[in-house]
Amino acid sequence: MxxxxxxxxxxxxxxxxxxxxxxxxxxxxxxxxxxxxxxxxxxxxxxSGAIRMHYSTKVNASLAHKSLTVFSNFSDLVGGDVGFVKTGYMVFAPSEASQAFRENISMQQEIGISTREIDHKEAAELAPVFKIAETEHIAWEDDSGHADxxxxxxxxxxxxxxxxxxxxxxxxxxxxxxxxxxxxxxxxxxxxxxxxxxxxxxxxxxxxxxxxxxxxxxx
Missing domain, CATH: 3.50.50.60 (FAD/NAD(P)-binding domain)
Structure with a gap:
């Protein structure tokens, strides 16, 4: 049947x-x-359950940004506790990729994603155990995190x-x-x-x- x-x-x-x-x-x-x-x-x-928005295409970044709204209000929108914890998210890029890296950040900001390029001093304050090469570029997302x-x-x-x-x-x-x-x-x-x-x-x-x-x- x-x-x-x-x-x-x-x-x-x-x-x-x-x-x-x-x-x-x-x-x-x-x-x-x-x-x-x-x-x-x-x-x-x-x-790993990472909830992050640093993607190189507008479609993926936009979808990830929309998903953040869902995870931030999951119990109201869907129901249940999925253990979303906002930790922030750090992204690194080598010096030779600096232009594309900054273009990505600009695109993400236009979407409404809370992301920005930070210097090594701020990165060390946010993640003191990280060893970051002096030539690397760093971006930080305030609202990202992880869930189950x-x-x-x-x-x-x-x-x-x-x-x-x-x-x-x-x-x-x-x-x-x-x-x-x-x-x-x-x-x-x-x-x-x-x-x-x-x-x-x-x-x-x-x-x-x-x-x-x-x-x-x-x-």
Whole structure:
């Protein structure tokens, strides 16, 4: 028997958990998440949990900046304690990369990120145990920090469940089929078959092997 839903999310790490939670917030609740093991068992469970915004592209920096708002207000927006601690974040660049480094800082400031270049004296005050070469350039983010990745994924899952989403654990995907019209997709596990117009891969390094099932190659 095939179960139909509005969206299927493959992968129960923090990305898949966040996606299904945010779909629920948007009113899309007839959704299914398939995780081959347990929540956060892959890359999420091995993450350092750094919450930082120093990226070299505007898209990534903007997304990271938006995520800071979520982590700063997580209990109100999602529910649960994910252990966010604001520690600040220090970034280093060699002298030969100084122009690109300063361009990145300028781009991040335009987005609204609280970041700035600091001198070695201030860096030593902020992180006295660091050994910093005299030729290195240093940036400091005031608002960055870290959170518990596994707790974050679980909080998103709990929020999604509370709003009607269905979570299947120990449910590895064994096949994916696309209809002749291309308008619907079947995702098949060992125990069930699910169908939807929308399938979202949140499977990190496992994405390439899954997409081979529908003859899609990733670099």
């Amino acid at each position: 095939t179960e139909t839903c509005d969206a299927i999310i493959i992968g129960g790490g923090v990305m898949g958990a966040s996606i299904i939670s945010n779909l629920a917030t948007s009113g899309v609740t007839n959704t299914i998440l398939l995780e081959k093991s347990t929540i956060g068992a892959g890359s999420t469970g091995r993450s 990745p596994s707790a974050t994924a679980l909080a998103y899952i709990n929020h999604a469940r509370a709003n009607g989403a269905t979570i299947h654990l120990e449910a590895p995907v064994i096949d994916i089929k696309i209809s002749e019209s291309g308008s619907s997709h079947q995702v098949i596990t060992e125990k069930a078959c699910f169908e939807s117009e929308t399938v979202i891969m949140a499977t990190g390094p496992w994405t390439s092997s899954l997409l081979k099932k529908i003859d899609v190659s990733l670099p």
